[in-house]
Amino acid sequence: MGKIRKRFEDQVIAVANAIANFPKDRNLLVASHIDADGITSAGIISTVLSDLHVPFHLTFFKQILTGDVKSVVSKGYDSVLLMDFGTSHIEFLDRIAEEGLEVYIIDHHQPTLEYEPGRLLILNPYFHGLDGSREISTSGLAYLIAKKMGGYEHLLPIAIAGAIGDRQHEGGFHGLNRKLLKYAVDSGLVRVINEVNLFGGPKHPLLFALERTVDPYIPGITSDQSACFEFLTNIGIEPMKQGAWVTLRDLDEQKKRILVSELVKRIASESGKASAAKKLIGEIYYWNFEDDSSPIKDLRDFSTILNACGRMGYGGFGVALCMGYRGWYLAQALKVYQEYRQNISSAIKNILSNFKERVYVHNGLAFISGEDIIQDTMIGTITSILLGLKEFEQVEIAIGFSKVNDNYLKVSGRAKANTGLNLGKVMSEISVNLEGEGGGHRLAAGCTIPVKYKDKFIKELSARLSP
Numbered sequence: 001m002g003k004i005r006k007r008f009e010d011q012v013i014a015v016a017n018a019i020a021n022f023p024k025d026r027n028l029l030v031a032s033h034i035d036a037d038g039i040t041s042a043g044i045i046s047t048v049l050s051d052l053h054v055p056f057h058l059t060f061f062k063q064i065l066t067g068d069v070k071s072v073v074s075k076g077y078d079s080v081l082l083m084d085f086g087t088s089h090i091e092f093l094d095r096i097a098e099e100g101l102e103v104y105i106i107d108h109h110q111p112t113l114e115y116e117p118g119r120l121l122i123l124n125p126y127f128h129g130l131d132g133s134r135e136i137s138t139s140g141l142a143y144l145i146a147k148k149m150g151g152y153e154h155l156l157p158i159a160i161a162g163a164i165g166d167r168q169h170e171g172g173f174h175g176l177n178r179k180l181l182k183y184a185v186d187s188g189l190v191r192v193i194n195e196v197n198l199f200g201g202p203k204h205p206l207l208f209a210l211e212r213t214v215d216p217y218i219p220g221i222t223s224d225q226s227a228c229f230e231f232l233t234n235i236g237i238e239p240m241k242q243g244a245w246v247t248l249r250d251l252d253e254q255k256k257r258i259l260v261s262e263l264v265k266r267i268a269s270e271s272g273k274a275s276a277a278k279k280l281i282g283e284i285y286y287w288n289f290e291d292d293s294s295p296i297k298d299l300r301d302f303s304t305i306l307n308a309c310g311r312m313g314y315g316g317f318g319v320a321l322c323m324g325y326r327g328w329y330l331a332q333a334l335k336v337y338q339e340y341r342q343n344i345s346s347a348i349k350n351i352l353s354n355f356k357e358r359v360y361v362h363n364g365l366a367f368i369s370g371e372d373i374i375q376d377t378m379i380g381t382i383t384s385i386l387l388g389l390k391e392f393e394q395v396e397i398a399i400g401f402s403k404v405n406d407n408y409l410k411v412s413g414r415a416k417a418n419t420g421l422n423l424g425k426v427m428s429e430i431s432v433n434l435e436g437e438g439g440g441h442r443l444a445a446g447c448t449i450p451v452k453y454k455d456k457f458i459k460e461l462s463a464r465l466s467p
């Protein structure tokens with residue numbers, strides 16, 4: 001083990017020890033991000049804390065701005081544990097820690113400054129030479145901490161679902177993620193197969209699988225059952241045979257090929273076909289201990305459902321699923337997921353049918369005005385989906401706008417692979433100059449800016465990206 005890896009390991013142990021020995025008379029606030037990575041991280045840590053009989057409160061944040069961090073530290077708790085955020089507020093948190101608040105951070109976002117571990121106890125792979133955007137997510141870090149305490153191997157599939165939520169599986173898992181997946185497979189927790197990537201897996205009725213697939217988003221199919229019926233019939237696949245729903249497993253290879261190629265046509269133009277096909281066929285990660293008929297058997301579906309719960313304001317259902325609850329909680333989560341699909345589908349339809357008014361494309365850069373029609377918690381997802389559609393074939397980077405309130409805009413940026421640009425860094429720099437703030441990863445980032453600076457933001461970003 002290299003020196004760097006050793007330091008990373010030591011830090012995992014340090015955080016694990018701190019949690020294991022957390023004094024029960026101190027009150028603790030756990031604050032996490034509302035996406036799938038944040039919810040799975042919260043689920044893993046909540047399981048551990050419950051087992052330790054440590055009382056704590058759990059809360060979720062959607063944007064994680066300085067204001068949010070300030071509100072976390074001002075609530076009067078003795079200790080706070082920030083998950084999937086906090087790295088970009090180290091300086092501020094360090095000052096607060098000096099005043100007596102105990103601060104723990106488990107995060108994988110890029111730091112904006114080098115930090116010498118001092119008063120904060122922080123676990124971030126970037127401080128140890130590891131690439132937090134590809135090699136491990138917060139849920140993976142939470143798992144490593146749990147594992148150090150012993151007996152938490154069964155939580156590994158949950159950690160993998162978190163990494164999937166942050167799209168770290170795309171192009172295959174790397175680094176620590178790869179190791180975690182290998183361990184999950186070797187120990188029989190997860191099974192990996194190559195299959196058509198539709199909701200519910202190979203045994204799910206094809207009609208509903210199509211309707212429920214959000215990732216990839218299939219224009220005219222996602223969330224429209226009668227269109228799915230028509231689509232299948234038109235390409236010669238009967239949705240029902242002898243009174244039983246037809247599933248992926250019932251199709252022969254030729255029918256499967258037709259299905260995929262017709263779906264690819266729906267999603268992408270000629271040039272985008274290869275990447276759309278890649279999204280449609282790929283590794284599926286099965287949670288072995290989940291029932292075959294369970295809607296969260298496929299860890300990508302689990303991740304999508306958790307993300308939907310968070311975005312729609314029901315992160316708690318997601319945490320319950322991570323802690324092993326099913327029944328009513330799962331039924332509620334599925335209801336939320338249905339509403340989420342409908343929201344996405346109507347937002348996409350709205351943008352595409354008002355393309356001229358809503359989208360401004362220039363030099364491979366698209367600006368999408370989603371104010372008044374897209375919630376600030378959904379704009380990132382919608383921007384990602386739009387960037388993959390054929391209408392955005394010429395676009396390398398898409399920037400979506402939505403309203404936080406009357407004074408502020410949420411801006412979400414998504415880049416196609418290999419633009420060579422660090423979107424998180426660029427968005428952080430531009431927003432800071434415009435009385436805003438933000439950051440994120442290389443290919444996915446976000447920021448908040450005052451409404452009055454929208455045009456300036458567009459101008460500055462365009463200038464930064466022009467050759």
Ligand SMILES: [Mn+2]
Nearest residue numbers: 037084138166
């Ligand atoms: Mn994350």
